[in-house]
Amino acid sequence: MKTIKTDLELTQNVRVRFGELDALQMVWHGSYIAYLEDAREKWGEQYGFGYMDMYNHGFVAPIYDLQLHYRGMATLGDELAVKIIYHYAEGAKMVFHYTITNLRTSQIILTAESVQLFLSKEGEFLPAIPPFYEQWQKQHKLI
16 A cells, blocks of 8 residues: 655745736736746755756656646736645656645635656656656655
């Protein structure tokens, strides 16, 4: 029986900048994807599983699936809390859940989920769990 631990999380605050707005003066939808990616990168630094860690083991992990659910809005100067949680999933993939909260209004403005698959540096899908990923999961008591 596998132990499922979901407390590998991080919250990062971001202040909305002018260049992240659309013509309606709301955060442009593509900016939210950048916020998620920034949180994922920071998460990797915190837990020792960044993009260069994967690359140095001969792998990349592009997004396979990304689901976004918009629930509110943010505008210039708003401070947003971007929370990312790693969820254990069997196989050669990583699953993350995200919540973005507008700290000015306390409203959840976006929830999301991303799935990343492991590929070789040459772009070949490898369905087996890479040994370095399995070792990382054991180190964090995920398996």
